[in-house]
Amino acid sequence: MKLKETLNLGKTAFPMRAGLPNKEPQWQEAWDQAELYKKRQELNEGKPAFHLHDGPPYANGNIHVGHALNKISKDIIVRSKSMSGFRAPYVPGWDTHGLPIEQVLAKQGVKRKEMDLSEYLEMCRDYALSQVDKQRADFKRLGVSADWENPYITLKPQYEADQIRVFGAMADKGYIYRGAKPVYWSWSSESALAEAEIEYHDIDSTSLYYANKVKDGKGILDTDTYIVVWTTTPFTVTASRGLTVGPDMEYVVVVPTASDRKYLLAEVLVDSLAAKFGWEGFEVVARHTGKELDHIVTEHPWDADVEELVILGDHVTTDSGTGIVHTAPGFGEDDYNVGIANGLEVVVTVDSRGLMMENAGPDFEGQFYDKVTPLVQEKLGDLLLASEVINHSYPFDWRTKKPIIWRAVPQWFASVSKFRQEILDEIEKTAFQPEWGKKRLYNMIRDRGDWVISRQRAWGVPLPIFYAEDGTAILSKEVTDHIADLFEEHGSIIWWQRDAKDLLPEGFTHPGSPNGIFEKETDIMDVWFDSGSSWNGVMNARENLGYPADLYLEGSDQYRGWFNSSLITSVAVNGHAPYKAVLSQGFVLDGKGEKMSKSKGNIISPNDVAKQYGAEILRLWVTSVDTDNDVRVSMDILGQVSETYRKIRNTLRFLIANTSDFNPTTDTVAYEELRQVDQYMTVKFNKLVETILEAYNNYDFMAIYKSVVNFITIDLSAFYLDFAKDVVYIESADSKVRRQMQTVFYDILVKITKLLTPILPHTAEEIWSYLEFEAEEFVQLSEMPVVESFANQEDLLANWDAFMSFRTQAQKALEEARNEKVIGKSLEAHLTVYASAEVKALLENIQSDVAQLLIVSQLTVTEDAAPAEAVSFEDVAFTVAHAEGDVCDRCRRVDPTTADRSYNAHICDHCAEIVENNFAQAVAEGFEANAKK
Numbered sequence: 042m043k044l045k046e047t048l049n050l051g052k053t054a055f056p057m058r059a060g061l062p063n064k065e066p067q068w069q070e071a072w073d074q075a076e077l078y079k080k081r082q083e084l085n086e087g088k089p090a091f092h093l094h095d096g097p098p099y100a101n102g103n104i105h106v107g108h109a110l111n112k113i114s115k116d117i118i119v120r121s122k123s124m125s126g127f128r129a130p131y132v133p134g135w136d137t138h139g140l141p142i143e144q145v146l147a148k149q150g151v152k153r154k155e156m157d158l159s160e161y162l163e164m165c166r167d168y169a170l171s172q173v174d175k176q177r178a179d180f181k182r183l184g185v186s187a188d189w190e191n192p193y194i195t196l197k198p199q200y201e202a203d204q205i206r207v208f209g210a211m212a213d214k215g216y217i218y219r220g221a222k223p224v225y226w227s228w229s230s231e232s233a234l235a236e237a238e239i240e241y242h243d244i245d246s247t248s249l250y251y252a253n254k255v256k257d258g259k260g261i262l263d264t265d266t267y268i269v270v271w272t273t274t275p276f277t278v279t280a281s282r283g284l285t286v287g288p289d290m291e292y293v294v295v296v297p298t299a300s301d302r303k304y305l306l307a308e309v310l311v312d313s314l315a316a317k318f319g320w321e322g323f324e325v326v327a328r329h330t331g332k333e334l335d336h337i338v339t340e341h342p343w344d345a346d347v348e349e350l351v352i353l354g355d356h357v358t359t360d361s362g363t364g365i366v367h368t369a370p371g372f373g374e375d376d377y378n379v380g381i382a383n384g385l386e387v388v389v390t391v392d393s394r395g396l397m398m399e400n401a402g403p404d405f406e407g408q409f410y411d412k413v414t415p416l417v418q419e420k421l422g423d424l425l426l427a428s429e430v431i432n433h434s435y436p437f438d439w440r441t442k443k444p445i446i447w448r449a450v451p452q453w454f455a456s457v458s459k460f461r462q463e464i465l466d467e468i469e470k471t472a473f474q475p476e477w478g479k480k481r482l483y484n485m486i487r488d489r490g491d492w493v494i495s496r497q498r499a500w501g502v503p504l505p506i507f508y509a510e511d512g513t514a515i516l517s518k519e520v521t522d523h524i525a526d527l528f529e530e531h532g533s534i535i536w537w538q539r540d541a542k543d544l545l546p547e548g549f550t551h552p553g554s555p556n557g558i559f560e561k562e563t564d565i566m567d568v569w570f571d572s573g574s575s576w577n578g579v580m581n582a583r584e585n586l587g588y589p590a591d592l593y594l595e596g597s598d599q600y601r602g603w604f605n606s607s608l609i610t611s612v613a614v615n616g617h618a619p620y621k622a623v624l625s626q627g628f629v630l631d632g633k634g635e636k637m638s639k640s641k642g643n644i645i646s647p648n649d650v651a652k653q654y655g656a657e658i659l660r661l662w663v664t665s666v667d668t669d670n671d672v673r674v675s676m677d678i679l680g681q682v683s684e685t686y687r688k689i690r691n692t693l694r695f696l697i698a699n700t701s702d703f704n705p706t707t708d709t710v711a712y713e714e715l716r717q718v719d720q721y722m723t724v725k726f727n728k729l730v731e732t733i734l735e736a737y738n739n740y741d742f743m744a745i746y747k748s749v750v751n752f753i754t755i756d757l758s759a760f761y762l763d764f765a766k767d768v769v770y771i772e773s774a775d776s777k778v779r780r781q782m783q784t785v786f787y788d789i790l791v792k793i794t795k796l797l798t799p800i801l802p803h804t805a806e807e808i809w810s811y812l813e814f815e816a817e818e819f820v821q822l823s824e825m826p827v828v829e830s831f832a833n834q835e836d837l838l839a840n841w842d843a844f845m846s847f848r849t850q851a852q853k854a855l856e857e858a859r860n861e862k863v864i865g866k867s868l869e870a871h872l873t874v875y876a877s878a879e880v881k882a883l884l885e886n887i888q889s890d891v892a893q894l895l896i897v898s899q900l901t902v903t904e905d906a907a908p909a910e911a912v913s914f915e916d917v918a919f920t921v922a923h924a925e926g927d928v929c930d931r932c933r934r935v936d937p938t939t940a941d942r943s944y945n946a947h948i949c950d951h952c953a954e955i956v957e958n959n960f961a962q963a964v965a966e967g968f969e970a971n972a973k974k
């Protein structure tokens with residue numbers, strides 16, 4: 042018998058190298074064939090429900106790392122809930138309408154305005170569905186478990202119909218109306234935009250200071266007085282119809298030195314403005330409050346026939362400008378509101394493409410709005426007092442990355458003001474993680490205007506509105522219900538395929554159309570209305586889904602997007618939020634903390650990560666970052682996560698290998714019969730179980746990552762498994778001490794595999810395939826472990842935590858001895874412990890072989906005074922000498938009993954006894970086998 046054959050060296054076919062890029066697709070195919078998602082739902086039938094409602098990503102292009110963070114996070118939550126006693130279905134969705142798809146087709150050479158609209162819409166539909174298939178494959182490659190064969194897609198007829206029903210319910214309550222107030226207008230998209238479609242960038246703009254001559258001073262101002270105004274949008278001077286002053290602000294009339302003109306401007310700004318205008322000095326000749334100036338009439342700077350009225354507005358400040366704001370009601374929300382209140386004309390001089398229109402004047406017509414500043418300056422002539430370039434934040438179209446303008450055009454709006462307080466009350470009832478999300482959404486709803494829901498595009502859900510011959514808009518419940526039914530049967534494309542009269546209910550009449558002639562609206566709905574209706578198109582429409590949802594989870598940008606639009610539509614129709622809780626995550630940045638972009642070349646593709654490292658590494662990365670804030674990722678960072686994965690995998694491989702001869706049904710040792718160190722590890726592990734289950738419940742993935750890595754690195758690898766080899770390798774295979782340790786190994790292995798399944802499902806299934814005694818074919822069909830408690834476990838933990846502190850001190854003494862060449866390996870050491878009474882009692886109370894725990898060959902504990910050369914601590918000191926005896930070839934301890942044995946082995950007495958017993962047992966088994974023959 043060879044000496045190596047007397048050792049219980051753990052053996053397993055579980056590979057050290059994971060080979061994730063090749064193995065993961067195989068596991069995913071096996072899951073599909075086994076219909077694991079369906080089986081999990083069947084197992085959970087009748088259990089309490091948990092519903093995470095999926096926010097739909099836009100169907101355009103392969104997924105990016107932000108998508109991966111989002112979907113993996115959702116998968117972890119749903120998997121953990123499914124394994125924790127909840128029926129947790131997960132229906133993925135896609136947002137499929139809108140401008141980006143039109144832009145893709147345009148780049149492909151498709152000319153929308155030169156082809157049949159129905160044919161064009163079919164092309165949009167086909168492209169969108171191809172992108173759904175592409176992204177679905179990408180998400181499945183990440184190991185995400187979902188009802189992939191039955192997703193919700195916003196272009197599907199049933200979904201479109203349910204969206205129309207939401208619109209109809211809001212219209213029935215009077216929340217839908219038509220208005221011509223200024224909206225965000227994207228000339229690059231030729232469409233109105235909602236707040237959610239706006240992003241801000243810093244730009245340089247030319248600001249102008251100019252004067253309007255007083256025409257009728259109402260006895261307050263002389264007609265030779267000029268009111269000084271300021272604008273950062275020179276093109277809007279073409280539509281200026283008023284000058285707004287602050288009602289309680291103080292204004293002065295001044296006469297500059299060597300000038301015969303009088304100028305009115307805010308008193309607090311007069312000194313700085315005089316310097317800006319190059320006045321050498323000035324004389325104040327009169328003072329007035331804003332209220333005194335109300336309804337004074339001025340002349341437009343270059344058109345004396347156009348009057349501009351001085352009006353009062355609370356939005357006027359002296360932070361910049363002159364304290365007087367030029368007012369163009371067609372080009373700004375504040376301008377519009379104050380203008381309408383004072384009867385000003387709403388003039389729009391820029392068309393849908395950003396070109397100046399005929400009513401701007403012949404000098405401007407046809408020119409691009411952003412290029413007319415020099416012409417405006419020329420037209421102002423000597424009324425222009427100063428110009429300067431300023432840098433400021435300005436709104437941009439988030440898709441085209443071009444600046445927008447405010448532009449008053451007839452649009453359809455969804456009211457927010459009519460039920461704003463109801464929305465705010467629902468926010469107060471909702472749980473938010475992070476907590477600051479509540480204030481953010483609350484403030485957005487509190488401050489937002491009504492929602493412009495019409496878009497001047499083709500690819501989307503039509504607004505189901507008709508117009509009578511007299512121009513009356515028809516939004517009756519009868520009509521919207523009928524349109525919803527048509528859409529459900531034919532899809533929204535029928536709106537474009539039929540004439541208005543053929544879309545209306547049979548026999549429909551209206552007093553505004555005596556001749557029975559009707560027109561249909563040609564605008565489509567804002568895509569945020571599409572996705573914001575998903576609570577009705579998905580949660581209400583499908584069996585086994587709850588409404589309101591237990592959780593919405595998206596990026597932090599969705600406070601102005603999906604969280605916002607879903608909330609408005611749900612409260613409008615049903616009086617409550619569509620969700621009970623909202624969880625938001627930060628943005629994904631590159632390793633330097635910079636935004637990812639193609640131009641920078643710093644984009645990381647999840648598919649590339651899966652090919653190089655495997656999806657498991659990306660999944661583990663998701664748990665390693667604090668998603669409450671923006672997170673960083675790079676291939677270097679993922680490489681570090683890969684090393685952590687390797688550590689986890691190899692540790693669990695050790696447990697697999699060293700339980701390969703363990704039968705849990707016959708070899709398990711009861712907790713009460715375990716050694717105290719085994720009990721300690723059992724209790725310690727149950728604390729980990731408790732931490733992980735609580736973290737899953739709180740969606741705190743980073744807490745799971747940290748606790749698992751800490752347990753595997755410190756509690757297992759650096760302690761329990763470090764000395765375990767001296768037991769599981771050395772002792773007889775079926776010895777009680779070995780079975781005690783294997784009991785703990787197996788318990789940890791099975792339970793930690795379950796705990797890691799939501800995060801590392803591929804690895805967990807691979808491990809599970811080696812656990813032949815577990816009943817479930819797939820670990821995903823098992824349940825999470827329960828937290829166990831044991832008698833006197835807190836006292837046990839306290840004693841062993843104290844011992845671990847003692848062990849750290851002993852390791853420092855051993856390290857010094859290594860540095861001084863007293864010993865090489867710790868097993869060469871004879872460690873003497875000069876212990877206080879408390880330390881001696883501690884070592885006795887733990888009821889363990891302390892030398893084995895410290896991995897030293899010999900140990901002496903004494904209450905004698907420590908010598909001067911000892912490594913000393915507050916209540917304990919150590920000396921280290923080389924152990925006496927020779928190294929045992931079998932256990933590698935230095936032992937005085939080590940000697941040459943009759944079977945050519947240089948081993949200690951303890952190992953000799955084990956070998957002899959094993960030999961005798963082998964001989965006996967051989968005789969028994971021969972006898973049976």
